[in-house]
Amino acid sequence: MGEFLKRLAAPLVVVFLVLLTIVSMVGDRRARETGGRDLPWWQASLLEITAPIERLVSAPFVATRDFYEGYVDLIGVRAENRRLERRIAEIEAENLQFREALVASGHLGRVASMRDEVEIPMLPAEVVGLDVAPWFRSVLVDRGTQHGVEPGQPVITHEGVVGVVTATSGHAAKTMLLLDRQSAVDALVQRSRARGVVRGVGRDRLEFEFVVRGADVVEGDEVVTSGLGGVYPKGLRLGRVSQLRDAGGRLTRIAVIEPAVDLGQLEQVFVMLRRGPQMDLLYQPNLPLEDLDGPAPVGAPPPESPAEGESGEGGE
Amino acid sequence: MKSVAALFVVGVLALVVQGALARTIPPPFCPDLAWLVVVGIGLRWPHFVSGVVLAVVLGYGMDLLSGSLMGQHALLRLVSFLAAALAARQLDLSGGVPVGIFVLVMTVVYGMAMVTSLSFFVDANRPGFDVVGASLAHALVNVLATGPMIGIVERVQARFSDEEVGRRGAMPLGFDSGRGGLL
Numbered sequence: 114m115g116e117f118l119k120r121l122a123a124p125l126v127v128v129f130l131v132l133l134t135i136v137s138m139v140g141d142r143r144a145r146e147t148g149g150r151d152l153p154w155w156q157a158s159l160l161e162i163t164a165p166i167e168r169l170v171s172a173p174f175v176a177t178r179d180f181y182e183g184y185v186d187l188i189g190v191r192a193e194n195r196r197l198e199r200r201i202a203e204i205e206a207e208n209l210q211f212r213e214a215l216v217a218s219g220h221l222g223r224v225a226s227m228r229d230e231v232e233i234p235m236l237p238a239e240v241v242g243l244d245v246a247p248w249f250r251s252v253l254v255d256r257g258t259q260h261g262v263e264p265g266q267p268v269i270t271h272e273g274v275v276g277v278v279t280a281t282s283g284h285a286a287k288t289m290l291l292l293d294r295q296s297a298v299d300a301l302v303q304r305s306r307a308r309g310v311v312r313g314v315g316r317d318r319l320e321f322e323f324v325v326r327g328a329d330v331v332e333g334d335e336v337v338t339s340g341l342g343g344v345y346p347k348g349l350r351l352g353r354v355s356q357l358r359d360a361g362g363r364l365t366r367i368a369v370i371e372p373a374v375d376l377g378q379l380e381q382v383f384v385m386l387r388r389g390p391q392m393d394l395l396y397q398p399n400l401p402l403e404d405l406d407g408p409a410p411v412g413a414p415p416p417e418s419p420a421e422g423e424s425g426e427g428g429e
Numbered sequence: 430m431k432s433v434a435a436l437f438v439v440g441v442l443a444l445v446v447q448g449a450l451a452r453t454i455p456p457p458f459c460p461d462l463a464w465l466v467v468v469g470i471g472l473r474w475p476h477f478v479s480g481v482v483l484a485v486v487l488g489y490g491m492d493l494l495s496g497s498l499m500g501q502h503a504l505l506r507l508v509s510f511l512a513a514a515l516a517a518r519q520l521d522l523s524g525g526v527p528v529g530i531f532v533l534v535m536t537v538v539y540g541m542a543m544v545t546s547l548s549f550f551v552d553a554n555r556p557g558f559d560v561v562g563a564s565l566a567h568a569l570v571n572v573l574a575t576g577p578m579i580g581i582v583e584r585v586q587a588r589f590s591d592e593e594v595g596r597r598g599a600m601p602l603g604f605d606s607g608r609g610g611l612l
Contacts, residue, residue, distance in 0.1 A: 122478065123477050123478055123481075126478050126481060126482070127481060127507070127511070130481060130482070130485045130503075130507055131504065131507065133485075133500070133503075134485065134488075134500035134501075134503045134504035134507065135500065135504065136500070137489075137492075137498075137499045137500030137503070138498040138499065138500040138501055138504070138546075138550055139550075140499070141498040141499040141500065142498055142550050142551060145498075145551075152493075156489075156493055156499075159490065159493055160493055163444075163445070163448075163493070163494065166445055167445055167448045167449060167494075170445050170446065170448070170449040171448065171449035171452045171453075174449050174450065174452055174453045175452055175453070177453075178452075178453050242448050242451075242452070242494065243448070243451045243452050244451065244456070244494070244495050244496050245444065245447050245448050245451050245459075245461075245463075245491060245494045245495050246456075246461070246491065246495040246496075246497060246502065246543075247456035247457045247459065247461075247540075247563060247567050248497070248540060248543045248544055248547070248560075249495050249496030249497055250456075250496060251495065251496030253494070279496070287496070289496050290496075293496050294544070294547060294548075294551075295496070295547070295551050314559075315544075315559070315560070315563075316559060377455070
């Protein structure tokens with residue numbers, strides 16, 4: 114009997130472990146359907162330990178890369194500087210015209226009154242780790258539940274949408290990028306308001322699937338979040354249509370989208386701690402100086418400038 | 430057991446180094462060091478139960494640092510361990526070339542299984558040619574890293590194991606642990 118049980122031990126262990134992993138996967142899937150989860154204590158503890166270690170170990174690699182890229186970036190910096198100076202001058206002139214027009218039409222007061230709606234607490238966070246598996250696209254950021262981060266909160270940069278928080282521990286949060294195969298976002302074309310779904314396909318491009326009938330989508334169109342789906346607020350920039358193709362003769366077509374954010378070079382991101390009702394103001398073309406200055410300084414929510422009544426461009 | 434603890438530490442270190450490499454090397458070209466440790470354990474480790482438990486624990490560690498469903502890597506690492514253990518018993522994996530071929534094939538199968546299982550559990554695209562291409566690129570990088578990683582597993586085993594080593598008498602060692610490279 115003892116010998117029999119001993120021989121049975123290995124298969125039993127394997128069966129138990131297989132069942133355990135399957136139960137874990139089903140549980141995780143359910144948790145994600147309900148907007149993500151706080152990790153159980155043992156996973157959270159491991160993540161708490163791993164995040165700083167990973168940051169430490171990757172520091173030399175990142176420093177080497179930054180040094181090289183910094184050197185490469187220096188090439189042509191003078192020409193770039195002149196171009197940016199010209200652009201600043203143009204934008205300042207545009208801003209002045211907008212302001213005068215707004216004052217003249219009485220819209221400035223209304224734009225200022227929208228401040229409360231637009232003001233959304235943003236938490237700056239640093240990317241400390243990238244996905245270790247090539248089949249998934251996620252990042253680890255250095256802010257967690259202790260800082261108010263919760264699963265289901267959108268993560269953005271000044272350029273557009275990055276992804277959504279899927280799991281949190283005290284001081285770290287796992288964020289699924291738009292590029293991940295599991296990512297799907299309800300979206301619309303900014304120009305024609307054609308609606309569809311933007312999906313990640315595991316590569317560096319996104320796919321925008323839309324119904325052909327009545328849809329007006331052309332290359333170069335800007336695609337933004339629709340606000341439906343319950344995760345992302347309306348009007349956040351997702352990317353630009355770079356190619357159109359058939360989706361196998363069905364009623365739908367697919368537009369290949371170039372993501373607005375360079376998701377391979379993420380360093381600093383912002384977690385939106387609360388979603389606002391109206392975000393169209395934040396990601397319109399001709400944004401003021403953030404466009405040129407890069408991400409807003411740490412601690413300052415970057416998209417507040419429209420609410421200052423400085424510009425108010427494209428509120429409609 | 431000291432040797433089990435040592436292999437666990439090696440697996441975790443492999444995961445951390447892999448995470449650091451992932452920040453500079455694009456996804457398919459970053460070797461899956463932690464998975465190679467699991468394969469090394471499957472090929473060289475004589476204790477089945479502790480090996481299978483190690484594989485699953487390291488798989489959960491991978492799940493934690495990846496966007497996969499919790500348990501997905503754990504399950505596939507368990508399968509990888511079983512395949513490696515079976516191959517070590519049934520096949521003549523003498524020399525680096527057969528082990529390299531084994532790792533190449535297993536990496537491609539692993540990638541396809543990962544994407545297929547994902548499409549089974551969530552509404553994701555089924556694997557296409559792009560997955561095969563990425564898997565092949567990933568497999569080639571994994572093959573290059575196989576020698577050193579299995580060499581490390583062999584060294585740890587030789588250093589810490591106070592029990593029977595090389596119980597799989599029929600399984601010849603494929604790597605020269607002294608040089609840590611393909612023979």
